[in-house]
Amino acid sequence: MVEGPDGDLPEVPTSPGSRRTLVPGTSAGQDYRVTTLPLLSVSDGVATIRLGRPDAGNAFDLPAALGLRDAVAEIARTVRDVDVVVLRADGRLFCAGGDVRAMASAPDRPAFVSELAGVLHDALTSLRGLPVPVVAVVQGAAAGAGVGLLLAADVVVAAEHATFVAAYPSVGLSPDCGVSALLPAAVGARRAALFLLTGATIDAATALDWGLVTEVADLHDLDARAGEVVAGIAALPRAAVGEAARLLRLAPERPYAVQLADEAATIARLSSTPEADALLTAFATPNGDTA
Numbered sequence: 001m002v003e004g005p006d007g008d009l010p011e012v013p014t015s016p017g018s019r020r021t022l023v024p025g026t027s028a029g030q031d032y033r034v035t036t037l038p039l040l041s042v043s044d045g046v047a048t049i050r051l052g053r054p055d056a057g058n059a060f061d062l063p064a065a066l067g068l069r070d071a072v073a074e075i076a077r078t079v080r081d082v083d084v085v086v087l088r089a090d091g092r093l094f095c096a097g098g099d100v101r102a103m104a105s106a107p108d109r110p111a112f113v114s115e116l117a118g119v120l121h122d123a124l125t126s127l128r129g130l131p132v133p134v135v136a137v138v139q140g141a142a143a144g145a146g147v148g149l150l151l152a153a154d155v156v157v158a159a160e161h162a163t164f165v166a167a168y169p170s171v172g173l174s175p176d177c178g179v180s181a182l183l184p185a186a187v188g189a190r191r192a193a194l195f196l197l198t199g200a201t202i203d204a205a206t207a208l209d210w211g212l213v214t215e216v217a218d219l220h221d222l223d224a225r226a227g228e229v230v231a232g233i234a235a236l237p238r239a240a241v242g243e244a245a246r247l248l249r250l251a252p253e254r255p256y257a258v259q260l261a262d263e264a265a266t267i268a269r270l271s272s273t274p275e276a277d278a279l280l281t282a283f284a285t286p287n288g289d290t291a
Contacts, residue, residue, distance in 0.1 A: 040071040046086060121176070133241055137157050139162065144167040240270060
């Protein structure tokens with residue numbers, strides 16, 4: 001792999017959202033290939049991050065990982081205007097994980113893998129730190145880091161033909177992208193061990209039974225069902241559902257008493273917001289509904 005003067009891969013301008021990186025070629029020379037960066041769009045309070053390397057199975061090379069990190073950072077910068085984040089992907093696969101070809105060709109493989117994992121971990125940490133719900137729409141296979149990406153989401157809607165595999169053992173690697181951290185809580189310790197230690201592939205029905213995904217839909221209905229889920233979240237008070245998502249993510253990481261203290265402080269803070277004031281007042285009026 002030929003590096004640029006700053007240690008980065010040389011870039012050749014292509015179309016917007018794309019980056020052409022130089023990777024080792026055959027003995028005849030070098031090979032340029034295009035990396036299409038994750039695309040971010042925001043509309044009506046919905047921020048959508050779309051993985052755009054379908055020809056590479058939406059695998060993460062370094063430019064794509066940096067693009068994901070930048071997209072999450074941009075959402076964080078304007079998060080007051082965002083009600084929900086949606087993760088999507090182009091093509092047949094949701095995400096094939098890390099770019100194995102880039103790993104295999106790196107002149108300093110440990111340094112490259114460390115940097116790639118570090119950038120992805122920064123992106124996922126920031127994603128889980130956003131005070132808004134995250135919905136993953138999985139239209140195809142998810143492997144390795146792709147499993148880590150959907151584990152970082154609060155709700156996962158998957159196509160009925162989608163499959164899920166750890167993939168790490170098949171290339172002699174260990175889990176990254178939060179898979180070992182979040183998978184046991186999602187599916188249970190025994191199933192997490194089976195998934196990671198055997199490299200078994202599971203289908204969408206099994207993923208639903210295990211708790212790895214939230215819902216399964218026919219591919220033709222996937223976008224419509226995902227849209228319903230996203231619209232349902234976006235229709236609710238943003239601060240309320242955002243804080244609920246934050247509390248759910250933090251719960252497995254800290255003691256019960258600490259979680260209760262955060263719950264008490266959060267519900268008290270939200271009770272004074274204009275949105276809560278209007279809703280509580282309306283509910284408590286003599287002609288309002290009672291529980």
